[in-house]
Amino acid sequence: xxxxxxxxxxxxxxxxxxxxxxxxxxxxxxxxxxxxxxxxxxxxxxxxxxxxxxxxxxxxxxxxxxxxxxxxxxxxxxxxxxxxxxxxxxxxxxxxxxxxxxxxxxxxxxxxxxxxxxxxxxxxxxxxxxxxxxxxxxxxxxxxxxxxxxxxxxxxxxxxxxxxxxxxxxxxxxxxxxxxxxxxxxxxxxxxxxxxxxxxxxxxxxxxxxxxxxxxxxxxxxxxxxxxxxxxxxxxxxxxxxxxxxxxxxxxxxxxxxxxxxxxxxxxxxxxxxxxxxxxxxxxxxxxxxxxxxxxxxxxxxxxxxxxxxxxxxxxxxxxxxxxxxxxxxxxxxxxxxx
Amino acid sequence: xxxxxxxxxxxxxxxxxxxxxxxxxxxxxxxxxxxxxxxxxxxxxxxxxxxxxxxxxxxxxxxxxxxxxxxxxxxxxxxxxxxxxxxxxxxxxxxxxxxxxxxxxxxxxxxxxxxxxxxxxxxxxxxxxxxxxxxxxxxxxxxxxxxxxxxxxxxxxxxxxxxxxxxxxxxxxxxxxxxxxxxxxxxxxxxxxxxxxxxxxxxxxxxxxxxxxxxxxxxxxxxxxxxxxxxxxxxxxxxxxxxxxxxxxxxxxxxxxxxxxxxxxxxxxxxxxxxxxxxxxxxxxxxxxxxxxxxxxxxxxxxxxxxxxxxxxxxxxxxxxxxxxxxxxxxxxxxxxxx
DNA sequence: ACGATTAGGGTAAACGTTTACTCACCCGCG
DNA sequence: CGCGGGTGAGTAAACGTTTACCCTAATCGT
Numbered sequence: 001x002x003x004x005x006x007x008x009x010x011x012x013x014x015x016x017x018x019x020x021x022x023x024x025x026x027x028x029x030x031x032x033x034x035x036x037x038x039x040x041x042x043x044x045x046x047x048x049x050x051x052x053x054x055x056x057x058x059x060x061x062x063x064x065x066x067x068x069x070x071x072x073x074x075x076x077x078x079x080x081x082x083x084x085x086x087x088x089x090x091x092x093x094x095x096x097x098x099x100x101x102x103x104x105x106x107x108x109x110x111x112x113x114x115x116x117x118x119x120x121x122x123x124x125x126x127x128x129x130x131x132x133x134x135x136x137x138x139x140x141x142x143x144x145x146x147x148x149x150x151x152x153x154x155x156x157x158x159x160x161x162x163x164x165x166x167x168x169x170x171x172x173x174x175x176x177x178x179x180x181x182x183x184x185x186x187x188x189x190x191x192x193x194x195x196x197x198x199x200x201x202x203x204x205x206x207x208x209x210x211x212x213x214x215x216x217x218x219x220x221x222x223x224x225x226x227x228x229x230x231x232x233x234x235x236x237x238x239x240x241x242x243x244x245x246x247x248x249x250x251x252x253x254x255x256x257x258x259x260x261x262x263x264x265x266x267x268x269x270x271x272x273x274x275x276x277x278x279x280x281x282x283x284x285x286x287x288x289x290x291x292x293x294x295x296x297x298x299x300x301x302x303x304x305x306x307x308x309x310x311x312x313x314x315x316x317x318x319x320x321x322x323x324x325x326x327x328x329x330x331x332x333x334x335x336x337x338x339x
Numbered sequence: 340x341x342x343x344x345x346x347x348x349x350x351x352x353x354x355x356x357x358x359x360x361x362x363x364x365x366x367x368x369x370x371x372x373x374x375x376x377x378x379x380x381x382x383x384x385x386x387x388x389x390x391x392x393x394x395x396x397x398x399x400x401x402x403x404x405x406x407x408x409x410x411x412x413x414x415x416x417x418x419x420x421x422x423x424x425x426x427x428x429x430x431x432x433x434x435x436x437x438x439x440x441x442x443x444x445x446x447x448x449x450x451x452x453x454x455x456x457x458x459x460x461x462x463x464x465x466x467x468x469x470x471x472x473x474x475x476x477x478x479x480x481x482x483x484x485x486x487x488x489x490x491x492x493x494x495x496x497x498x499x500x501x502x503x504x505x506x507x508x509x510x511x512x513x514x515x516x517x518x519x520x521x522x523x524x525x526x527x528x529x530x531x532x533x534x535x536x537x538x539x540x541x542x543x544x545x546x547x548x549x550x551x552x553x554x555x556x557x558x559x560x561x562x563x564x565x566x567x568x569x570x571x572x573x574x575x576x577x578x579x580x581x582x583x584x585x586x587x588x589x590x591x592x593x594x595x596x597x598x599x600x601x602x603x604x605x606x607x608x609x610x611x612x613x614x615x616x617x618x619x620x621x622x623x624x625x626x627x628x629x630x631x632x633x634x635x636x637x638x639x640x641x642x643x644x645x646x647x648x649x650x651x652x653x654x655x656x657x658x659x660x661x662x663x664x665x666x667x668x669x670x671x672x673x674x675x676x677x678x
Numbered sequence: 679a680c681g682a683t684t685a686g687g688g689t690a691a692a693c694g695t696t697t698a699c700t701c702a703c704c705c706g707c708g
Numbered sequence: 709c710g711c712g713g714g715t716g717a718g719t720a721a722a723c724g725t726t727t728a729c730c731c732t733a734a735t736c737g738t
Contacts, residue, residue, distance in 0.1 A: 003398075003475075005694055016718045021696055028697085029716055046474055051454045052394040053694035056723050059342075061391060072416035080410060081437055093451055096435045098420055112432055115387045135385055136342075222620040255622045281561040283594045283622060344724055355688045360726055367727085368686055392724035395693050 004045045013041035024049060055117060064120040064304060065113035066094050067130075069101045069187070073221075074276045075293050076124060079143070082297030083122060090305055092119070101187055103127045110134045120304045125188060139307035141300045144190040149315040154303045156318045158291040160190065164197025166289050166324045167243045167271045172205050174269040174287075174330040176241025180213045182228045182253060184220040184245035191245045194273065198243055213237060217249070225252025233260055240268055247272040247279050247288055254282070254329065269330040284328035291322045343384045352380035363388060394456060403459040403643060404452035405433050406469075408440045408526070412560075413615045414632050415463060418482070421636030422461060429644055431458070440526055442466045449473045459643045464527060478646035480639045483529040488654040493642045495657045497630040499529065502661045503536025505628050506582045506610045511544050513608040513626075513669040515580025519552045521567045521592060523559040523584035530584045533612065537582055552576060556588070564591025572599055579607055586611040586618050586627055593621070593668065609668040623667035630661045 010017045015034060022028035023038040030038075041047075055061035066083060068076040084094050095116065097109035106126065110133035113121060123130050124143040131137055131153070139152040147155050171179055179202060184191045202209050215231060217224035225244060229252070232239065244250035250272030254264050264270050264284055272279060275290035299318050306312035349356045354373060361367035362377040369377075380386075394400035403426060407415040423433050434455065436448035445465065449472035452460060460469050463482040470476055470492070478491040486494050510518055518541060523530045534553075541548050554570060556563035564583060568591070571578065583589035589611030593603050603609055603623055611618060614629035638657050645651035 003694090006696095007694080017695080018697075018719080019717055022717085025696080029714095031716065034716080048450065048454045048474075050395070050456060050694050052391050052400060052456055053723090054696075055391040056389070056395050056693090056725085057695045057697085059723070071410070071420060072413055074411055077411035077416050080435075084435075084437055088447070088451075093434060093455065095432060096419075096423075098423055108427070111387065112427075115390045116432065117389060117391055135387075222617055226620050251617070252620050255620050258622050278561055278590070278617070281565050281591050281594050283597050342724090345726095346724080356725085357689080357727075358687055361687085364726080368684090370686065373686080389724050392693090393726075395695085395723090396725045396727085398693070 003050075004047045005050070006047070008045055009038065009041045009047050012045055013037045059117070060119045061117050062092050063116060063118045064092055064094050064122065064308075065097065065109070065116070065118045067097045067099060067106065067109050067113075067121065067123040067126065069099050069125045071096065071098045075274055075291075079124065079293040079297040079300075082294045083301045086298060086301035087305070090301075092305075092308075099127075101125075101127075107133055120308045122300050122304055125190065139304060141304045141307075143296060143300055144188070146190070146193075149317055151313060151315060152307055154307065154312075154315045154317065156296055156300045156303065156320065157190065158296065158322050159319045160193040160322075161197040163273060163289045163291070163322045164194040164199075165201045166322065167194075167273065168198045168201035168205065168207075170271050170287060170324055170326065170330055171241040171243055171269060172202070172207055174241060174265065175332050176269055177207060178213075178239045178241070179207060179209050180232060180237065180239035180242045181209060181215065182225065182242060182244040182249050183214060183216045184249065186216055186218075187220045188245075194245055213239060220246045221248045222252035222255075225249035225254075226256045227252075229253040229256035229260075233257075233262070241270070242268060243271045243273075245273050247274040247276040247286060250286055250288070250329075251278060251282055254284075254286070258283075265329050265332055269332065271330060275325055279325070280327070287327045287330040288325050289322050290325045292320065296320050342389075343386050345386070345388070347384055348377065348380045348386050351384055352376045398456070399458040400456050401431050402455060402457045403431055403433050403461065403647075404436065404448070404455070404457045406436045406438060406445065406448050406452075406460065406462040406465065408438050408464045410435065410437045414613055414630075418463065418632035418636040418639075421633045422640045425637060425640035426644070429640075431644075431647075438466075440464075440466075446472055459647045461639050461643055464529065478643060480643045480646075482635060482639055483527070485529070485532075488656055490652055490654060491646055493646065493651075493654045493656065495635055495639045495642065495659065496529065497635065497661050498658045499532040499661075500536040502612060502628045502630065503533040503538075504540045505661065505663045506533075506612065507537045507540035507544065507546075509610050509626060509663055509665065509669055510580040510582055510608060511541070511546055513580060513604065514671050515608055516546060517552075517578045517580070518546060518548050519571060519576065519578035519581045520548060520554065521564065521581060521583040521588050522553060522555045523588065525555055525557075526559045527584075533584055552578060559585045560587045561591035561594075564588035564593075565595045566591075568592045568595035568599075572596075572601070581607060581609045583609065583611050586613040586615040586625060589625055589627070589668075590617060590621055593623075593625070597622075604668050604671055608671065611668075614664055618664070619666070626666045626669040627664050628661050629664045631659065635659050 006017045006020050010020050022030050023035050099105040114134040114136050120139045121130050122141045126145050130140045142155045144157045215228045217228040272286050272288035275288045279286040279288050345356045345359050348359045361369050362374050438444040453473040453475050459478045461480045462469050465484050469479045481494045483496045554567045556567040589609050611625045611627035614627045618625040618627050
């Protein structure tokens with residue numbers, strides 16, 4: 001299986017390599033007849049341009065780096081799927097890196113991306129400045145990071161202020177007067193904004209959130225929620241409503257409540273954040289603030305494309321709206337499943 | 340930020356480019372003193388070798404392609420995390436593609452990987468022959484695909500025969516005499532093996548699985564399980580135990596049963612497959628056949644590395660053991676949460 | 679003492695593209 | 709009829725590495 005190069009195609013089509021290149025990239029001039037001959041030759045030989053050579057010549061690869069803290073978090077995997085789809089359609093491949101929330105790993109990722117001469121980077125929950133780390137002024141889109149805008153630096157994130165407010169209002173609406181907060185800030189700094197907005201809104205509504213009603217479990221997944229519920233019950237905290245800053249926290253929390261005979265929503269109402277697939281199919285179905293990784297990914301990809309093409313000089317900031325999805329976990333008067 | 344090349348390093352260190360290259364790649368000969376000078380120069384200039392140029396020269400990139408059907412499936416995301424970690428440690432970057440179970444998309448992925456001149460491919464649940472599609476005899480590790488071995492072609496998968504048997508035995512042990520099967524074969528051809536082994540074992544144990552007790556929902560996630568349970572109840576099927584070929588199917592199934600007042604495990608016992616994170620924290624905690632994407636990923640990465648380095652001529656087949664994790668969903672005599 | 683070997687390192691070709699320069703030709707216009 | 713401009717296409721340089729080949733000096737064996 002000898003590799004077929006542009007030279008072979010040129011010979012086969014009876015033209016020069018320059019012409020072949022021009023046809024492939026649709027720039028420069030060539031006659032319709034020549035184009036046909038070249039395309040036929042490409043087809044016949046099964047030619048595939050060597051991206052390495054192309055990248056070397058153009059001083060950048062048709063490749064973008066995507067850096068996320070935890071790919072097995074549904075938010076990020078869904079984000080990646082849309083980003084990949086959109087960029088693929090634009091002829092770009094993506095290179096995904098997982099940092100495990102580690103700064104060290106993040107640095108290594110940026111180094112690797114720099115070595116690959118990627119033409120752009122999308123970084124979610126970045127702990128560090130990408131361009132500084134890469135020593136290269138490649139376009140960057142930050143997701144869920146409060147970075148300053150700059151030329152070639154954009155930011156996309158959910159409207160966490162609105163999110164926190166929606167959660168607080170829904171909890172109060174469901175009759176909650178003694179709230180509890182399960183925080184995710186330890187792993188996701190951005191959620192600090194949610195927390196603040198949630199607390200502020202509660203205060204506005206005249207509901208008090210005591211300091212010891214703020215739990216910060218060691219993880220933000222089911223196990224974390226489970227642990228938080230255990231702790232709340234063990235410490236004998238008096239609460240009738242919970243805001244978990246992540247659906248997985250909320251689901252773990254609810255399940256542990258169930259184990260201990262505390263009923264949701266009868267005894268405690270619960271609001272999550274994200275709207276993961278399971279939120280709808282859990283028991284009870286979870287009321288949550290939906291953020292759309294698809295929409296965020298779409299915007300990130302679109303923005304990056306613009307920057308890569310030089311169509312966007314200044315960098316932009318996008319705040320993606322969130323929406324409350326009301327389900328059983330906050331429906332006090334609603335249907336409570338069996339039991 | 341002008342790119343610094345090997346030439347700059349050579350000048351800075353007072354040696355030739357060849358020497359710099361030799362030091363970086365640790366081949367050829369050079370004195371300890373020279374090495375020190377070169378390393379210092381690299382450090383001072385912040386030099387990072389251009390992977391594109393390197394790849395072009397060596398006729399292959401230090402890059403491996405990873406192709407999966409659905410990255411937001413926990414099995415695959417965990418698989419990817421270990422693969423990435425292992426290969427990264429070996430100096431390789433990975434390029435992930437998501438096919439959405441689409442043959443068309445899969446073909447495009449292989450084409451893209453061929454264009455990138457990757458040095459290896461790991462493909463999970465492949466629908467097609469990778470090397471044929473790539474027109475290039477790059478080393479390949481298939482995951483969960485019953486491919487024929489060949490030079491540079493290896494296969495890693497869970498022991499689905501044992502898995503199906505474990506599930507059947509556990510269901511029968513839990514007292515099930517009227518089993519139900521929720522299949523995933525429509526999306527994951529490999530699970531046909533599970534199905535067969537499950538059915539065979541039931542037969543051996545003298546338990547009959549009627550044809551109309553095999554459900555094949557349109558999806559293999561929570562929604563699919565939900566739908567399957569709805570269908571089973573609507574059709575008035577008489578069953579007291581269920582094997583769902585995926586944990587997500589099982590969880591969706593259980594939750595819908597709960598909605599309808601059917602108790603697990605009192606009325607129906609349930610066995611899943613995978614052992615996703617949630618299995619342990621669900622209500623009730625799910626008995627399941629654990630397969631380890633980490634172990635599979637590790638093996639796949641290791642095998643690919645060997646093939647890439649030419650240390651493994653013939654291709655090998657690895658069958659990764661599975662294990663039964665018994666939890667509440669099959670514990671008839673056990674503690675049943677409230678209700 | 680002298681040829682053979684080895685250690686250390688330099689020179690330049692090659693990898694497969696893209697693209698800046700060319701150049702030949704044709705057409706239309708004065 | 710001469711000439712300017714446009715059209716189509718070829719030539720060759722350049723991108724940043726790696727490595728085959730070569731050269732010099734030193735070491736070693738007899």
